[in-house]
Structures are given as C-alpha cells and as structure tokens.
Amino acid sequence: MMEGIIPVNKPRGMTSHDVVFKLRKIFKTKKIGHTGTLDPEVDGVLPICVGKATRVADYVMNSGKTYIAEVTLGVQTTTEDAHGEVVQKVPVLKDAFNEAIIDEVLLQLTGVIDQTPPMYSAVKVNGRKLYEYARNGETIERPSRKVEIYEIRRLSDVTFVDEVCKFKIEVSCGKGTYIRTLATQIADALGTIGHMSDLTRIASGGFKVEESYTLETLQNTEYEALAELLLPIEHGLQHLPRVEVDENIAQKILWGQKLKQMSPKIEEETAMFYNDKVLAIYMPDEKHPGLIKARKVFN
Structure with a gap:
C-alpha cells in the first residue's frame, strides 16, 4: 500500500x-x-x-498556514464572506482610511488575539455544529478562543469604488484561525463593517x-x-523539535517504553529519529517529571 x-x-x-x-x-x-x-x-x-x-x-x-485574502469594508454578510446574505451596508467614502492607518490596525491584530467563531462554521456547541443552528435560523452564544496571528501584511493598494473599500492582505497564522472573522475584526478596528471577499491558502x-x-x-x-x-x-513533522537517538534507545522507543529525560530537556512533543527515520513522538510525563513518554509510535 x-x-x-x-x-x-x-x-x-x-x-x-x-x-x-x-x-x-x-x-x-x-x-x-x-x-x-x-x-x-x-x-x-x-x-x-x-x-x-x-x-x-x-x-x-x-x-502554520498562510493565506491571501481580500478585505471589503462597508458591507456585512451573514457568513462573514462573499457567499452570505448582505445584512448591512455602510458607505465608506474615498480616503476614509489611509494606508498608514490600515497598516497600524494590521499590526495591532498580530500576535495572540481572541476570536469568536462565525455562526456558519463547523465548531461544535452543545454537540451540534454552529452552521446547523444557523441554517435553522438560530443564533446561540459562541465561546471565544485564542488564536495566533504570526504576521499580517497588506499586499495591495487601498481602493475606494462605489462607497466600498477593498485591499488584499497576506496572513500567516496558527491552527483554528478564521480569516473571515479576522476581516470583520479589521473592519471593526477601523470603525466600520466588512467581510472577507476572497481567500486562497498559499501554504499549509x-x-x-x-x-x-x-x-x-x-x-x-x-x-x-x-x-x-x-x-x-x-x-x-518538520515543525516539531527533533532528537536523533542511538540504536539502544531506538529499540526502547519502538517498544513504547518510557525514557529518562534527555539533555537538553524535552519540554514539548518531540519527534524521535534513528538514522533519519522517525520512530515516535515523545512528550514529558506529567506524573513522573524525570521521564518522557510516547505520544505516538510509528511501527
């Protein structure tokens, strides 16, 4: 196979x-x-x-993942993207924001931020996916969660056409980030409404x-x-820390045995290699601080 x-x-x-x-x-x-x-x-x-x-x-x-997104200011939709129903429009006049102001907002939204998942999403609340509530016309309280934005940069000029403002951004982020929600957060920080009008994932x-x-x-x-x-x-597994072990340790790893802490100390999930072949992923043993244990063994 x-x-x-x-x-x-x-x-x-x-x-x-x-x-x-x-x-x-x-x-x-x-x-x-x-x-x-x-x-x-x-x-x-x-x-x-x-x-x-x-x-x-x-x-x-x-x-990590990287996206190119288009942000449209002045129009709000049910799904926070271009495929939802328009629920509100607010005129955005030409030069309402200059590029320096927008770039400052992007900088403010870099790092660990709070996001509330959109109603049209697969996040589960009380055992049901949010989009199932949304399709039934129900709106329920959604728990906010922390996500990490590594970098946002503006890729295009800011354009104003028919009382709508548009620009493109590149976003590098961690797991669970909603780019369409980020677009609405950018709009909110600028004192208006908005949505994500286009999205492509360029790296993952x-x-x-x-x-x-x-x-x-x-x-x-x-x-x-x-x-x-x-x-x-x-x-x-390229993004995980890596440790190369000798033949003796490799055999213990393949048996799934706990090991003594190593030097340097393993403090997070770490890929264990022998002859450039991954054997397992190990992590600290919370109950026994001097040991590490197998999270997953590949045999």
Whole structure:
C-alpha cells in the first residue's frame, strides 16, 4: 500500500471531502485523510495523507498556514464572506482610511488575539455544529478562543469604488484561525463593517501552493508513478523539535517504553529519529517529571 503526504491544490467549488473521495479512487485506497478543511469557495493548498501517513495528519494540521485574502469594508454578510446574505451596508467614502492607518490596525491584530467563531462554521456547541443552528435560523452564544496571528501584511493598494473599500492582505497564522472573522475584526478596528471577499491558502503544513498538484495532474498520472509524488511522513513533522537517538534507545522507543529525560530537556512533543527515520513522538510525563513518554509510535 502506498503511504506518504502529498499537497493538493484544491479548486473552488469542491469540499475537502470531495477531494478525498476522488483521491481514494486515484490511489486505490480508503486510507486517505485531509489535514484541515477548506471551505468549498476557497482554493489552495490542502495536504493529503495517504496510508500510514494519516497518523500524522493532526500534526500537519497543527502547523502554520498562510493565506491571501481580500478585505471589503462597508458591507456585512451573514457568513462573514462573499457567499452570505448582505445584512448591512455602510458607505465608506474615498480616503476614509489611509494606508498608514490600515497598516497600524494590521499590526495591532498580530500576535495572540481572541476570536469568536462565525455562526456558519463547523465548531461544535452543545454537540451540534454552529452552521446547523444557523441554517435553522438560530443564533446561540459562541465561546471565544485564542488564536495566533504570526504576521499580517497588506499586499495591495487601498481602493475606494462605489462607497466600498477593498485591499488584499497576506496572513500567516496558527491552527483554528478564521480569516473571515479576522476581516470583520479589521473592519471593526477601523470603525466600520466588512467581510472577507476572497481567500486562497498559499501554504499549509510546510507545503506551498506552487508545489501542490492539481487533481487533473494526479488523475492523469500512471498509478505506479504516484508513489514517487508522495513525501515521507517525516515531512509532516518538520515543525516539531527533533532528537536523533542511538540504536539502544531506538529499540526502547519502538517498544513504547518510557525514557529518562534527555539533555537538553524535552519540554514539548518531540519527534524521535534513528538514522533519519522517525520512530515516535515523545512528550514529558506529567506524573513522573524525570521521564518522557510516547505520544505516538510509528511501527
């Protein structure tokens, strides 16, 4: 069975599950999973795990992502993006904001910030997804959560047309960030309303959009040649600290044994390697400070 990770350039109009469904036929296996949902109207990088590589899907999902988004000020929608119903319009006159003011707001929203998930999202509250409430016309209290924005930078000039202001931004962020909610936060900080009018994910899990394969390319690739396109599971763990161990320790790791703390001290989930092959992910043992324990073993 094939195994590995492959970055796919998801087209607009398809769900992430649609992509997985097609790839199961292409790779002739049911053991395929994606690493973070992209909305149907969003295109861009979607890392896919095949075979045993599905065991590192969560780690790929937890690594950083980068998006290019268009922010539209002066129009508010139900979904915080261009595909929802317009609920409010406020005229944004030309030169209402200069680029320096917008850049300062972007800087203020960099770092750890609070976000409230939009009603049209897959976040679960009381066992139901928020979009299920929204589709029934229900609005419920949503818990805020902290997300991390590593960097935001403006990519385009600020334009004013028909009492609407638009500009593009590039956002590098951590897991769980809603870019459409970030767009509304930018608007709020500028004293107006807004939404995210366009979005493309240009990087995820260490993969870039220019390195990604289209479904058409994969469909037209001979089955035997597909294996050459898959990257090893180690590629999905690049963002984790790494420790190379000797043969004796490697055997203990493959047995899933607890180990003595190492030097330098392991303080977070760490990939344990032997001969450049990942064996397991270890983490501190909370109950026994002098030990580390296996979080996941790859054998």
